[in-house]
Amino acid sequence: MAASPVILPGVDELRARAQAALRAVGADVPLGAPGAHGLPAGTPITGDVLFSVPESSPADTDAAIAAAAQAFTAWRTTPAPVRGALVGRLGELLVAHKRDLATLVTLEAGKITSEALGEVQEMIDICQFAVGLSRQLYGRTIASERPGHRLMETWHPLGVVGVITAFNFPVAVWSWNAAVALVCGDPVVWKPSELTPLTALACQALIARAADDVGAPGDVSRVLLGGHEVGERLVDDPRVALLSATGSVRMGRQVGPRVAQRFGKVLLELGGNNAAIVTPSADPDLAVRAIVFAAAGTAGQRCTTLRRLIVHTSVADGVVERVVSAFRQLPIGDPFAEGTLLGPLIHETAYREMVRALDRARADGGEVIGGERQDMGVDGAYYVAPAVVRMPAQTAIVHAETFAPILYVLTYEDLDEAIALNNAVPQGLSSSIFTTDIREAERFMAADGSDCGIVNVNIGTSGAEIGGAFGGEKHTGGGRESGSDAWKANMRRATNTINYSSELPLAQGVRFA
Numbered sequence: 431m432a433a434s435p436v437i438l439p440g441v442d443e444l445r446a447r448a449q450a451a452l453r454a455v456g457a458d459v460p461l462g463a464p465g466a467h468g469l470p471a472g473t474p475i476t477g478d479v480l481f482s483v484p485e486s487s488p489a490d491t492d493a494a495i496a497a498a499a500q501a502f503t504a505w506r507t508t509p510a511p512v513r514g515a516l517v518g519r520l521g522e523l524l525v526a527h528k529r530d531l532a533t534l535v536t537l538e539a540g541k542i543t544s545e546a547l548g549e550v551q552e553m554i555d556i557c558q559f560a561v562g563l564s565r566q567l568y569g570r571t572i573a574s575e576r577p578g579h580r581l582m583e584t585w586h587p588l589g590v591v592g593v594i595t596a597f598n599f600p601v602a603v604w605s606w607n608a609a610v611a612l613v614c615g616d617p618v619v620w621k622p623s624e625l626t627p628l629t630a631l632a633c634q635a636l637i638a639r640a641a642d643d644v645g646a647p648g649d650v651s652r653v654l655l656g657g658h659e660v661g662e663r664l665v666d667d668p669r670v671a672l673l674s675a676t677g678s679v680r681m682g683r684q685v686g687p688r689v690a691q692r693f694g695k696v697l698l699e700l701g702g703n704n705a706a707i708v709t710p711s712a713d714p715d716l717a718v719r720a721i722v723f724a725a726a727g728t729a730g731q732r733c734t735t736l737r738r739l740i741v742h743t744s745v746a747d748g749v750v751e752r753v754v755s756a757f758r759q760l761p762i763g764d765p766f767a768e769g770t771l772l773g774p775l776i777h778e779t780a781y782r783e784m785v786r787a788l789d790r791a792r793a794d795g796g797e798v799i800g801g802e803r804q805d806m807g808v809d810g811a812y813y814v815a816p817a818v819v820r821m822p823a824q825t826a827i828v829h830a831e832t833f834a835p836i837l838y839v840l841t842y843e844d845l846d847e848a849i850a851l852n853n854a855v856p857q858g859l860s861s862s863i864f865t866t867d868i869r870e871a872e873r874f875m876a877a878d879g880s881d882c883g884i885v886n887v888n889i890g891t892s893g894a895e896i897g898g899a900f901g902g903e904k905h906t907g908g909g910r911e912s913g914s915d916a917w918k919a920n921m922r923r924a925t926n927t928i929n930y931s932s933e934l935p936l937a938q939g940v941r942f943a
């Protein structure tokens with residue numbers, strides 16, 4: 431372990447911060463001592479368990495789904511702009527409690543303060559988007575082939591939406607789904623990661639207060655705490671009309687068929703193995719800055735983290751040298767401390783996976799630069815330097831997503847080869863090209879370019895805005911959440927044909943008399 435002078439906050443201080451934040455948002459949670467019966471609420475900052483919180487039993491899960499299904503009967507006929515008022519109020523409360531919620535995000539997910547605040551800002555943004563959406567759930571009118579007839583499409587609420595989220599975006603991903611589902615007329619039952627229960631309880635306190643303030647039924651939002659067995663109940667319950675799940679490809683492989691089996695709808699946001707191509711014409715300063723944030727931000731634990739750099743041979747050495755040098759200068763340590771840019775990995779398993787991936791890369795002929803564990807004076811927390819790995823080829827380990835700050839570097843000679851490398855992995859979430867050549871940029875975005883759901887030019891692979899639809903192809907699962915027309919996943923469509931004539935012409939000229 432490399433020596434480091436960083437002093438981490440003590441566990442009592444972290445506990446006090448959590449309690450103060452929960453109190454500020456009005457979350458009245460019975461917090462048990464660590465080790466007491468319940469779900470352990472811990473922090474990757476020191477690796478300590480802070481509290482234990484009540485775990486949802488199978489009966490609690492059933493009751494929450496039943497209550498949400500009951501709330502649906504009233505919520506679906508509440509006018510959409512009135513539903514929007516609930517989400518608008520939630521947005522106001524999030525503005526007021528941005529710091530409190532960000533504190534909990536940093537505590538539980540280990541995100542640096544700026545990124546934690548950014549995550550809460552993303553919640554505020556999606557609330558604003560959803561309020562506007564509540565007046566824009568447009569259907570269309572379609573020309574009918576029959577005289578005196580009109581065809582139209584109407585969109586109706588779908589039912590209870592189950593939301594399963596991961597530790598790395600403990601609040602934003604819930605809000606992408608919940609804000610949109612609620613204006614669409616769907617109650618939401620949320621199972622957050624078992625690693626981030628406190629942030630979830632804080633969100634639930636805020637939405638409950640918002641519902642109270644605007645007179646909406648409280649049961650339109652429920653939260654369930656626990657492990658996979660809670661998630662499985664959401665997956666299998668026929669009252670859950672749409673199951674939106676964020677997590678691993680392994681989890682998606684189980685969830686997708688199980689929901690399909692009962693003809694439920696599913697929205698999957700699974701793994702990413704995102705690449706950026708750096709062409710000879712790229713602006714090197716801009717490219718390196720973007721690469722460093724995309725690869726090392728959130729300690730490499732975003733779905734959209736940059737994991738593969740595909741760089742033209744003519745500029746490869748210069749780009750790699752600059753990225754390595756920038757990585758070496760990144761301040762690593764207490765994510766609450768001003769100036770820190772790299773917080774901890776979420777847990778020991780994440781660290782072991784990183785070590786394993788680097789070992790495999792070495793065995794495949796990769797040259798590993800960085801990636802060492804940093805000594806922070808605590809045994810149970812895992813801080814690492816980001817790693818750059820120059821690979822001779824895109825071997826099996828490069829095809830796998832390792833949730834850690836590892837940037838594999840591959841080189842290319844012509845753009846077709848670079849695009850082929852970009853597309854050669856099973857996942858298809860995010861991708862970027864750095865170029866000042868419009869032909870290259872357009873080619874990357876064309877039908878025979880990147881096969882990902884997110885295709886960027888001259889920005890990194892992470893840091894999506896809520897206005898666009900978020901999600902990806904292939905093993906990423908194909909779902910789209912957040913902005914654009916992703917709301918359509920939360921509604922059912924009816925095609926209406928209206929005959930306002932006194933004749934009964936049949937379509938396609940069919941005669942039946």
Ligand code: SIN
Pocket residue numbers: 599732733734735891892893894
């Ligand atoms: C994610 O990576 O899961 C969140 C979105 C982003 O930062 O692009």
